[in-house]
Amino acid sequence: MKRYLRISVFAILILALVVTFAIAGCKTGTATAKGTTAKTMKAADVTIGYSVWTMEFTFFQNLEKGVKDACKAFGFKYSMLDQKSDATQMVQDMNTLVNQKVSGIVSTPVDPGAMAPAVQKARDAGIPVVCADIGKSGPVNALIISNNFNGGQLAAEFLAKLYPDKSTTFGLGNLKPQWTYARQRGEGFKAKCDELGYTVKSEIIVQNPSAEGGYDTMQQIMSAASDIKGAFFTSGREAVGAANYIKSQNGEQKVVGYNGDPEEFNAIKDGILAATVLQQPYVIGYKAVETLKEILVDGKSYENVEIPAEVKLVTPENLEQVAKEIMDSTGNSAYGAPATTTTTK
Amino acid sequence: MDDIKVGLTPKQRAGNLLGSFGLIAILLIIFGFFSLLIPKLYFTWPNLRDMIRFSSYVGIGAIGMTFCIMTGNFDISVGSMLALAGVLGASVALKAGGIFGVIITMAAATLLGVINGLFVTKLKIPAFITTLGMYFIFRALAYIYTNNNPQYIQDRFWIFLGNGSFLGIPLPIYIMALCYVIAYLMLRKAPFGRYILAIGTNSRAAALSGINVDNIKILVFTLIGVFVGVSAVLNGSMLGAANPGMMGDGYEFQVITAVVLGGTALTGGSGSLGGTLIAAMVIVFLKTGMSNAQVNSYWQQVATGLVLIVAVSLNKLKFWLIGQTQ
Numbered sequence: 001m002k003r004y005l006r007i008s009v010f011a012i013l014i015l016a017l018v019v020t021f022a023i024a025g026c027k028t029g030t031a032t033a034k035g036t037t038a039k040t041m042k043a044a045d046v047t048i049g050y051s052v053w054t055m056e057f058t059f060f061q062n063l064e065k066g067v068k069d070a071c072k073a074f075g076f077k078y079s080m081l082d083q084k085s086d087a088t089q090m091v092q093d094m095n096t097l098v099n100q101k102v103s104g105i106v107s108t109p110v111d112p113g114a115m116a117p118a119v120q121k122a123r124d125a126g127i128p129v130v131c132a133d134i135g136k137s138g139p140v141n142a143l144i145i146s147n148n149f150n151g152g153q154l155a156a157e158f159l160a161k162l163y164p165d166k167s168t169t170f171g172l173g174n175l176k177p178q179w180t181y182a183r184q185r186g187e188g189f190k191a192k193c194d195e196l197g198y199t200v201k202s203e204i205i206v207q208n209p210s211a212e213g214g215y216d217t218m219q220q221i222m223s224a225a226s227d228i229k230g231a232f233f234t235s236g237r238e239a240v241g242a243a244n245y246i247k248s249q250n251g252e253q254k255v256v257g258y259n260g261d262p263e264e265f266n267a268i269k270d271g272i273l274a275a276t277v278l279q280q281p282y283v284i285g286y287k288a289v290e291t292l293k294e295i296l297v298d299g300k301s302y303e304n305v306e307i308p309a310e311v312k313l314v315t316p317e318n319l320e321q322v323a324k325e326i327m328d329s330t331g332n333s334a335y336g337a338p339a340t341t342t343t344t345k
Numbered sequence: 346m347d348d349i350k351v352g353l354t355p356k357q358r359a360g361n362l363l364g365s366f367g368l369i370a371i372l373l374i375i376f377g378f379f380s381l382l383i384p385k386l387y388f389t390w391p392n393l394r395d396m397i398r399f400s401s402y403v404g405i406g407a408i409g410m411t412f413c414i415m416t417g418n419f420d421i422s423v424g425s426m427l428a429l430a431g432v433l434g435a436s437v438a439l440k441a442g443g444i445f446g447v448i449i450t451m452a453a454a455t456l457l458g459v460i461n462g463l464f465v466t467k468l469k470i471p472a473f474i475t476t477l478g479m480y481f482i483f484r485a486l487a488y489i490y491t492n493n494n495p496q497y498i499q500d501r502f503w504i505f506l507g508n509g510s511f512l513g514i515p516l517p518i519y520i521m522a523l524c525y526v527i528a529y530l531m532l533r534k535a536p537f538g539r540y541i542l543a544i545g546t547n548s549r550a551a552a553l554s555g556i557n558v559d560n561i562k563i564l565v566f567t568l569i570g571v572f573v574g575v576s577a578v579l580n581g582s583m584l585g586a587a588n589p590g591m592m593g594d595g596y597e598f599q600v601i602t603a604v605v606l607g608g609t610a611l612t613g614g615s616g617s618l619g620g621t622l623i624a625a626m627v628i629v630f631l632k633t634g635m636s637n638a639q640v641n642s643y644w645q646q647v648a649t650g651l652v653l654i655v656a657v658s659l660n661k662l663k664f665w666l667i668g669q670t671q
Contacts, residue, residue, distance in 0.1 A: 055642050082642045087591045089632075091583050092399045096633060099391040111591045113495040114584035117508050137497075137585070176493050178588075 049097035066285025087111035094118035152188025171231035214241025236261035360666030379634030404625035409569030417613025425483035427593030430454035435496035443500030458570020462563035487589035507582025545613025
């Protein structure tokens with residue numbers, strides 16, 4: 001009888017322990033790593049800190065608008081710091097946001113490879129970090145980035161439609177190897193060309209990321225493969241520079257860009273650039289905060305997740321409509337007037 | 346002592362006061378202003394600690410530049426030097442560990458400083474031209490060596506140097522303090538300090554009085570390399586990477602700004618290490634305050650420029666006040 005009593009008491013104790021842990025588990029949620037806490041917060045208590053590459057360029061202005069609008073929509077407080085295109089400032093900003101005890105950090109890093117220690121510090125402080133575009137390093141929760149591979153495919157499909165003859169060859173002005181994510185644009189372009197039976201005859205890396213750099217690179221591509229019918233440049237300014245080279249030579253080749261900068265829009269309007277693949281920085285910024293909301297408010301867990309943002313092809317046919325959509329969402333008048341600024345990508 | 350007091354006119358006293366405390370007053374005004382404006386964000390120990398920590402990036406590199414400008418020379422290759430030394434050290438660290446990486450970074454920067462010094466003294470190429478050339482060469486070598494790929498620093502020792510702390514104070518602050526103590530002793534307690542001031546005042550007269558001007562100049566450029574090496578180690582640690590294109594980008598301007606803001610005369614012959622240190626802090630305190638206060642980045646540049654002009658004007662005013670009675 002005593003034996004049964006001992007077994008019963010032991011079983012009750014075990015059960016009590018299990019119930020206690022279960023209740024505790026329910027209370028604290030299913031937290032995994034630091035900074036991915038499932039302990040939820042009220043929206044009114046959430047402050048989002050945003051560290052932006054620079055506010056000098058339209059692309060990042062629109063991205064910041066997306067972050068700000070999302071914070072407003074979700075009822076979060078918002079604080080922004082400008083890295084001013086300086087990697088050391090980027091790390092300092094991240095530390096500042098950790099010191100400010102913000103609830104979550106969105107970062108558009110000027111040098112994604114150099115953010116790992118700062119991200120680790122934020123995560124150690126229990127602050128989730130989401131990167132909005134460019135890239136990531138360290139234990140970030142998520143990276144919201146354009147579907148660059150798909151963007152490259154769209155450019156190839158566009159050129160393929162213009163030139164149904166499969167013997168047509170194309171050129172590619174690509175980014176430097178360090179831009180891991182942005183380089184996927186070129187990979188997508190090559191893969192789609194291959195799939196459709198076209199050849200990328202000349203691929204040259206743009207050494208000087210500017211319109212001048214694009215102009216020079218197009219010249220080199222034409223020297224290497226004068227019979228190409230079109231070229232894809234994986235960044236905006238460079239594409240406009242490349243298209244201007246073709247124009248200066250009275251060439252027939254069609255150039256497709258990538259980014260959707262205001263001057264690309266103007267170049268399409270003027271018939272210099274054939275098309276561009278539009279990134280949606282506003283959507284990227286908005287999605288970054290949405291992801292933080294899911295982590296902080298809804299208790300969802302994210303760990304090193306990549307979330308693609310859709311891209312779309314802009315041609316002379318849909319140019320006006322797309323420009324209107326951008327202006328409606330961002331209020332950025334650069335798309336309705338001659339461009340004065342551009343992005344660095 | 347009394348005789349000296351009697352000899353000072355009110356203008357001279359005001360001039361001396363301005364020289365001693367002008368920049369400190371600017372620093373306190375900036376700190377006080379932002380502490381009142383955004384107390385919860387700015388007037389906190391973690392923020393203060395990090396502002397001083399990040400001052401070390403410019404503050405340490407500015408030590409060598411202070412010596413250099415005191416001799417009436419410039420070195421505008423420091424940013425590229427930092428990048429080249431950083432990528433060399435980081436690549437070694439990947440294979441041989443962080444301690445070797447740190448040693449290589451320091452050694453490489455020192456060697457690059459020696460090369461600059463030899464070009465300036467032995468080939469008689471003006472420092473501005475030499476270091477302008479090296480500005481391009483060092484950066485290009487960093488690109489070539491790495492094939493334009495960032496070198497990641499994951500070694501725990503190296504990462505600890507820039508991010509660790511002792512007794513609640515970050516290690517870079519101790520390292521910066523140590524660098525300034527050593528530099529102060531060299532400048533004020535060793536003949537070296539007198540020599541560089543003499544060279545900056547009148548290089549020819551210094552040579553005639555028996556100072557080996559070339560050797561001192563080589564030593565000055567070498568010291569720039571040594572301190573840039575320390576900065577490269579700390580910067581690499583804080584970033585966790587050495588990027589050949591981005592590391593040290595614009596560093597030369599930040600360093601020269603700190604030295605000039607600190608009261609070192611561009612013409613050489615006078616200067617202050619304390620002024621350089623406080624100036625490095627002024628730049629970071631101001632930038633952090635404005636960023637936290639959500640000041641537009643263009644206005645931040647305007648404000649930084651204004652502070653530079655005000656500080657240099659105060660320095661001029663100091664000399665005018667002292668000079669009036671001389």
